[in-house]
Amino acid sequence: MVELNVNGIAHSVDAAPETPLLWVLRENLGKTGTKFGCGAGVCGACTVHLDGEAVRSCQVPLADAEGAEIKTIEGLSSGNGDLTKLQQSWIDLQVPQCGYCQSGMIMAAAALLKATPKPTDDDIDAAMTNICRCGTYSRVRAAIHRAAGTE
Amino acid sequence: MTGTINLSRRTFLGTAAAAFVVELRMTGSVAAQGTPQPQILNPFISIEQDGSVRLVAPAFDMGQGSHTSLAMILCDELGARWEDVRVEGPGINSAFIVPGVGEQATHGSFMVRSWHDPLRKAAASARIKLVRAAAARWQVPEASCTVADGRVVSGNNHAGFADLAADAAVFPDIEDPEVLGTRKLVGQPVARIDIPAKVDGRAMFGLDVRLPNMAYAAIRQAPVFGSALEGVDETSLSPDVLALVKLPDAVIAVADTFWKAKSALEDLDIRFSSSENDTATSADLRADRVANLDRGEFATPILSGDPLSILSAAQGSADKSVITAEYDTPYLAHMSMEPMNCTVHISGNRCEIWVPTQGLSATMQAAVTVTGFSEENIIIHPTMPGGGFGRKYETDFVVQAIRAAMAVDRPVQLIWTREQDVQHDFYRPAMTARMSAALSKDGKLEAFVMRKSGPSILEHTLGFPLIEGSDPIAWLGFGTQTGSAPGQLQQYDVADVAGEFAFTPTFVPVGYWRSVGASENGFFIESFIDELAHSAGTDPYEFRRNLLRSSPRALAVLEKAATEAKWGQSLPNGHFQGIALTDVVGSLVAQVIEISVPDGKLAVNRVTVAIDCGRAVNPDSVIAQMQGGIVMGLSAAINERIDIEDGRTTQSNFYDYEVAGLAATPEIDVHIIESGEALGGVGEAAIPAVAPALANAIFAATGKRIRSLPLLDHL
Structure with a gap:
């Protein structure tokens, strides 16, 4: 065990x-x-x-x-149905398409914001190497900036 | 009316409202037993006891936002409250066979354009039945009743849909109901109903199906196409394996976890037979296509006027010129993020299937064939798909999962590894095309001929015979689909046009890849048009404008993209632009791609796109499909290629079949033109213009004309 x-x-x-x-x-x-x-x-x-x-x-x-x-x-937010600012940004900017990669994408973004609360575009380029075949990247970038207040 | 949607608009109906509670609920998560049954008003629409309006979707949403768009259409016509609308499905029902297609499926960018009218009629019929029920109850004329916000009102009388639903359900459907055409939601950016569950891990895809006592299966298929299973040395078989299933060309291991099944399979010595394809390569397959072009025997699926005579007369004529070029595109993989998977439970003569499938009718047929059961005893639960792009139309993985489930007395979930997915795809077929055109002395296009050589999806995958020697799927995106004259070559004004096909079969499995034949035809045609413009000494944008004088709709799309991209104006130092126009899935798309080539390395800086899809039901979904489609188009054009060596696919995962990432994504500026014409498709519309616009930009930057993909081979 x-x-x-x-x-x-x-x-x-x-x-x-x-x-x-x-x-x-x-x-x-x-x-x-x-x-x-x-x-x-x-x-x-x-x-x-x-x-x-x-x-x-x-x-x-x-x-x-x-x-x-x-x-x-499943444990990113407190679990009472509320969402982190990052997840809410994801909804606000309508990021996901098929949605399959988005859990991993959000977890990578959450770790980025923890390490770098005000990321630049270059920071996002370097940290966000997850693949999305639907091509949601423009909105991923925008949602990270929105959550970080760096729009 | 012409207008553009402001991309920066970030207020969505729905997200603005705190009470936004609409969630996608898939079939399978049916209400607990004992709850009152909903009142079914027609195959699409039912009213629940709590007042919610349930739409059973006819096909599935792969992330295009089509379920939301259909719910908006329903809500407007029925007079429901948006927060009451739920979407389920797809349901399996003969009423959901795609009009004009003859099967229940999700493909061809058909979802919204095919179901807009039938759904609006269904909603109008349901609304009239609710009014009829109210009028009878209150003893008032039907004409005195109005419907809005989920209620029927007549004078002081009023009742909610739930209250009236049981009475309404008794009335027969209205044959040809009056459609009001209400547009409260349609045309507005509405927050997608499927998105909340996709940000916190709740969304359930095919791979997330969990059943009591479920086992898992891994598969290894014969790596060489055409090879068969010869034998398995089972002396080292892991005791974890519950069943080892031998198929004609594959071995499946079933265990109580996927890792055990996969590991056991890797440890096995599996022998596959030799095959006549053992030494075949991509180069051989290309040589076959070229030889077939040289042979000169063609079917002629497209012919207008007499272009061949014009071409031969122009040859050697002093006041005309003939331009020719040969183009080539590679095999491509789909790489949907969710690998192929299917969960099957067989008990007695009953077979239940949970599967992310684009091909519902095809899945049913495959299940009937494999099990020998009747359709009534086969229950398909379509799940949310993690991408499809055409790959999930096929049924190979469904058949395998059924065979695995037949071997054990438990539900089985078959999961393909990424390596199996890459090596056993139904690839976008590789094609070779010879283009020729005649130009008059003053640069007028007088004849245009495309001769195309390659395999047929119709023949290979669908199992149909060619139609007079050709495959219509291979000619998608050649003539117009938006109904305009002239329309032989997109909407360009050239009367003498031919499309000729030299069928070159191959052992490589081929299938639908987002935008299908148009994905390569766009590259062939729009790159060659660019070549003709340069031969004529005309700006490529002006050359196209001259050819669109009789096609105001296409001209408007081209001009919109060029204007927004500031075509012809001074660009930053070292920046260059390319332009392309396509006419696919009933929509017109123009793109201007701006690049720079710092230190000889390609950088895509900006893509400006204009689309006329008639009307945008949910403009934000149209924008999202343009953004995503352009990323996929760029990835394919720049990087992607499946190679065949020794009769098998060389690539095996994302590390050797690289798809575009975030850092490579340019600014994408989307403009929607609301022409008010018939609805066009959107999901595939962005792809075909990307490769030619990019190759044309590279020509502008370097003077190098790239005629085969991927572009990376040439940079």
Whole structure:
């Protein structure tokens, strides 16, 4: 059994220690907001926070996540139906299209704003390497600026 | 009326209201048992006990915003309150077969343009039935009743929809109801109903289906196209595997988690047969296309006037010139972010399928064939799709999931890895085209011929015979679809035009890729028009304007893009522009792309786009589709190419099939022209003009004419 702390709740998980965190979140814990896109750490659809840092959970073996504070899209806001300013900006600017990549996109943006509360366009270019095949990037950039007050 | 939508407008109906509670609810999340049944007024519309108005959508929303647009159309015509409207679906119903298409599917940018009129009639019929119920109850003339904000009112009498629904449902549908054409929401930027669930992880895609006792399956398919499964050495088979399913060209492992299934499959020694394609390469396939062009045997699906005679007469004539060029486009992958997946539960003679599918009728047919069950015993739950772009019209992954579910006594979710997705796509077919045109001495276009060589989606994927030697899908975007004369070559004023096809079959699976044949035809035609302009010594924008004197609608779109992009005015040092105009899915699109080439490296600085889709139902969705489509078009034009080596796809994931990212996204400036003409499609409309506008800009910058994609090969 591996002990995990996800969105502030402790879980005991029965899975092999080399299993990527992504699949444990999705299958063992039912946190399906974190998506599978490439399995190679390239697309960013599986982005979660590990001790506040954005990581690609398809590349994190379960054993490495033990003891860390894991945050998924489901735990980004307080959970009472309210949203973070970032998520509200996403709605205000109507960012998602199909929406599949957006959990990872928002988690990457949240980590960026934590590290760099007033990001420049260059900061956004460097941090936001997640892939969106619908091409929502213009609105992703605008929504990050809106949440940061750097419009 | 002509007007443009201000892009900076950021107030949406809906988000402004704190009470905005409309959420997308998919089929499958049906109300708990014991709750009162809704009153069904027709296949599209029912009224719930709580007063909510439920629209069952005829096809699914892949993120284009089509469910919201349909809900807006319904709400306006019915006289409902926007906050009461819910959208479900797609439902499976013969009433939802796309008019003129003959199947239930999501493709061809048909959703809003095909369903606008039927849905408005359904809403008008429902409204009249509600009025009829109210008039009977109150003993007043129907004409005394008005409908607005979810209520029927006559004098001092008034009642909500929920109160009247049971009485109304008794009346037969109104055959040809009077449509009021109310426009309170339609034409306004309305916040999409599907978006709130997409920012906090609640949105449920196909891959998120969870059923009690569900198992997971991974698949490995024969890497070489045409190769078959020969055998599996099961001595090292992991005890985690619940079932190992052998298909003619693939092996599926089922386990209680996906990681166990995938790992077990990777550890297995699987042998696939040799194939006649074992040594084939992309270069061979291109050589086949070229040889077929050289052979000179063509079908002629498009012919107007006598362009071939004009061309041969012009050859060697002193006062005319003949221009020729050969163009080429590569195979492309779809790369929808959600890999192929399908969940199936078979119990007894009943088969339930949860699948993100664009092809509902095709899925039903495939399920009937594989299971041998009757349609009544096959229940399809369409899920939200994480992208489709044409790939999710196919049913290969559905068939595989059914076969996996047949092997175990549990529901099974089949998940393709990204590698399987890239290597077993139904690719945008590679094509080669030879263009020729005759110009008069004063630069007038007198004849235009495109000879195209390549495979057929009709023949390969749909299994239909060619139509008189050609495939209409390969000619999308050649003639006009917006109904104008002249219209043989888009809306250009040239009477002598031919489109000829040399069918060149291939073993590579080919299929629908966003905008389909138009995606390469736009590049061929609009790059070549640019070449003709330069041969004629005319500015490419003016050259097109001269050809559009009889087509005011297309001219207005071209002029709008050029004016907004400040075409012909001085640009920043080192900046250059290219222009293109396309006529696809019933909409006209013009783009001006501005680039610079600092240190020999291409930078796309700005894209200005004008679209006339008749009327914009939800203008913000039109803007979003232009923005996203242009990113996908840029990605394909600059970077994307599937290579075939040794009979198989070389690329395997996002690291070797690179798609555009945020940092490469230019400023995109969208202008909507409200011509008031018939509704055009939007989802695919942005793609075809991107590659030629970009290649034309590169020519303006460097003098280098790029005639094969991707552009990166030439920079």
